[in-house]
Amino acid sequence: MTGGGADDPLTxxxxELDLEKDVVLPGWVTSDELExxxxxxxxxxxxxxxxxxxxPVVDALRRGVPVLANDxxxxxxxxGDLAGYVDASQPDELAAGLLAAIDLPVDDGRAARIAWGERFSWESSARALAVLFRKHLNAPRVGRAAKAR
Incomplete structure (x- = not known):
């Protein structure tokens, strides 16, 4: 479990649950460590x-990693349809979702996850903004701004 810093509340x-051998709490990790x-x-x-x-969900999907997220x-x-969802405020539902997700083959849907995650790249966001800017810069002005001119 990454994040949490030096005083991770899960420590x-x-x-208490005697999970020191099974659960690693590295705190914040570098980009290389995250990769x-x-x-x-x-x-x-x-x-x-x-x-x-x-x-974080987009980052995992862009790398083809299956995702289980709070609903x-x-x-x-x-x-989208490429992640699984549970009510994370319900421990039993989260546990059931984890057990079900762990049984799924990791490679199933990998290419689809990567393609979906790429939709949220900085480049695709910039292109979408450029389209909006062009559309609105070329649109006739209405309202108070147009009257002031």
Missing amino acids: SLRA ALYAVADLYVCPSLEEGFGL IAVLREVG
Whole structure:
């Protein structure tokens, strides 16, 4: 589990459950370390209850990694039909989703996940913005801005 920093709140729970040998809490990782983690991942889990955009889900999909995410609108938007969803606020549902996802072959759908994730690249975002700018810069002006001229 990456992130969390030096005072990861999961440290005490990991000790309480005697999971030190099974759960690694490296804190923040470098870009190279993150790439290495994606390269060996069988599943990326995003149980986040709130997200601004869902970039971690996009990052995992762009690398072909299967995703299990909390069932909130923003994660459904970025994960589409290529991610699995559970109510992460319900431990039993999250656990069932994890067990089901772990049994799925990692290579099934890999190319589709990569293609879907590429839709959210910086380049594709810039192109979409350029189309919007051109459309609106060439549109007739209405409202107060047009009257002021």
